[in-house]
Amino acid sequence: MSIVKMRKMSLVAHNSERNKLLRIFIKNGCIEFVQSKDADTQDVREYADRIAKLESKQYKVAFALSFLKETVKSINLKEPDKKKHLSVNLKKENRLVGYEEYVEASKEEMELLARIADMEQINTRLTDIKSEISRIKGTISQLTVYKDIAIPFGMIKDTEKTFSLLGTIPAERVEELKSKMPEAAEGEFALTDKTAAVLIIAHKDHKEEIMTQLAICEFVRANLDFECSASEEIGRLEQKIHMLEEEQHKRLESVKGYLSYVETLKITYDFYSLEIEKVHAQELCLKTKKAIVMEGWVPVDKEKKLRSEIEKHCSRVEVEFRDPTEDEVPPTQTRNNKVVSAFDGITDMFGAPNYREKDPKLFVAFYYFLIFGFMLGDAGYGLLMALACFIFTAIKKPVKNSGQMIVMFGFCGVSTVLWGALFGGWFGATPAFMDKFNLYWFKPLEQPLIMFALALGVGLLQIGNGFALHGIATIKQGGIKNILLGVLKDFGWVVMIIGLFLFSPSLLSFLGIIKGELSAGVNLCVSIGTYVALVGAGMMLVSGVIGKKNPVKAVGGVFGNAYGAVNVVSDVLSYSRLFGLGLTSGVIGYVVNMLAYDVIVVMFCGGQWFGWIIAVPVLVIGHVFNLAINLLGAYVHDSRLQYIEFFGRFYEGSGHAFKPLGSGVKYTYIDN
């Protein structure tokens, strides 16, 4: 549990060594570049050009990946009954990729870019086909209304004496129009739901009269440019759609051939990421015509290896390491054992510790573990969680840190088993034999006050711990004032909380856990506790005076501290959520069991076997729902307690996490 010491590397090298050096840095993954003093910006344009070039290639690769993903989706949609669906996995590859492999992949760059160009072409064609099909479908839907008019449209023409008109009117106007037609006119009507096609052939003498009638009936003249009849035209268009769809199918099939490129694409994408990182790193360096200066932070334990590698591969290099000076702020890398680092995600989300701060991860891991189980509080659920998470990790073997979160939930599952066993909760019930032999501590539903006290006790413990950590940090800063503050104020609180804990025996007997008369020991504990708590409170209040010469201000400081106690009390009460969430999961589990057994099996089915047919799904769904909703609650509220109640006491998280060269990869895990 510690923050890794950092050393500052400074290096002067001949320009010819530059690429070799960068490669060594990436392979080792242990250096974060910083801006050299006076690094000028003369080459900004050159760097910007290189980055733009790399990014445009990277963009193409990204296109190919998303194209494949989208296309596979539409292939699957077209073949819904096929059992095995194709898939494109855009998650990180679950294996370590050596730097050589990236370089190897980049050698095939031209080939790959050509494939991507093919894909772009297919993509354009597919889009064209799609819009063409929808355009044709639009035309067909316009033509359908005319499909019962059998005359080829090329024949609808004016003659010397007659004129003809083709168009549509609203369906409800048909009768009206028919009745108003002069006798000399021939009309043909074809009805669909809403519109009717109208073909009128009449003598030219009646033209004006007919036109007026048509206008009243909202006639719209057809604007068609083909000679055959509508149904023939529709047939032709449908044929065309069929051909287009066939082509679409063929194109989609051809995309399947590109699926084997997915992994190469991913690696190539990350190769460009690495190259871009390299250019960004060089931007930070000071340069002359012949030489380059590189500076960066290296974890102390990597220094030896890095130095030897540099000396082995590069001859025209001068490298030195030194400790950070007072005013430098190195990046933070924490290193903990496997159990503690499983909980890294919680602290990292809040912010990495400052380089000179204490690493809180051990404490966070402990309290997160403790509180999570309390909130879920059911051994059956815990068992499921732990098994699922650990089996998953064992089978999948996630590389690097990718499985941390799952391992964390595994441990949380263990904690849940422990608390659940104490509470006698196994899937919302207590097995009969446990009841018989009293194999639990207490049942929250029977003695809720004990659980309430326990929740606040956990809160006091964690908050006291927070004060102690803050006190130690303050004292370490040195100076009389800081030492006094740390001892009186922070440890005043610690002493007070210890005093309060001495009350617990009497509290327990009050709640009926310890039976019988109060023993002398309990009474003694209470009186000692009272004095200890009073001393602590006194220390805390007195600390308000520190550093204030004006007596009025000193009194103000004392009152200020007294007022500050309100915050602490409210923070402790915030831990009552442990109680609330713990009860929630217990009660819902209980309700599910009752619904399944008492209501469905006994009440509705009279205890017959067939009652279980309905009861079992109710049990499974109910418990899964309960687990899911309470898992979410426990995760979120447990985090909150760490961030607000615990970190609020002592932790700033103002550092920035160590991001070595080569950490910006997106689809792969680099082996370094």
Add this chain to the structure above:
Amino acid sequence: MEYLGIALALAGAALAVGLSGAGSSIGVANAGKAAAGVTAEDPDKFMKCLILQLLPATQGIYGFIVGFLSLIKLDMFSGSLTAISTAGGMGIFFACLPIAIGGLMSAIHQGKVAVSAIGLVAKRPEESTKGMLMTAMVETYALLAFLISFLAVFIPQWA
């Protein structure tokens, strides 16, 4: 008037379940509308949005638990009706109010924060946990209300 006590207690249980459920459904519905919009743009964000949408659902559960405990207190599941005093019924009625009111209001407002958090997921999916935390802050007050309702319904021997 023999059963007035029971009636009052049932009214309390009804309010606890009904109001907090109403609040939760408003909150979840609002968050769901936003979630559907974001998922339409990017189906991969579905899980993150769903989790945020679910956060205002808990108030309804708290209310349900309080209502359920009231029924247990009234010995409803034995099938027979045991009368309790009017004062006792009144007591359960008032004990149910904190989660009824607190659940209703906090769920509605938690839903609003959830909507914003879903907006956050749309723009910066990697920060979704922060959105979750902000949304969970509102829940504190529902939890406090639930605790008081729970203790007040469950601990005294209502008769």
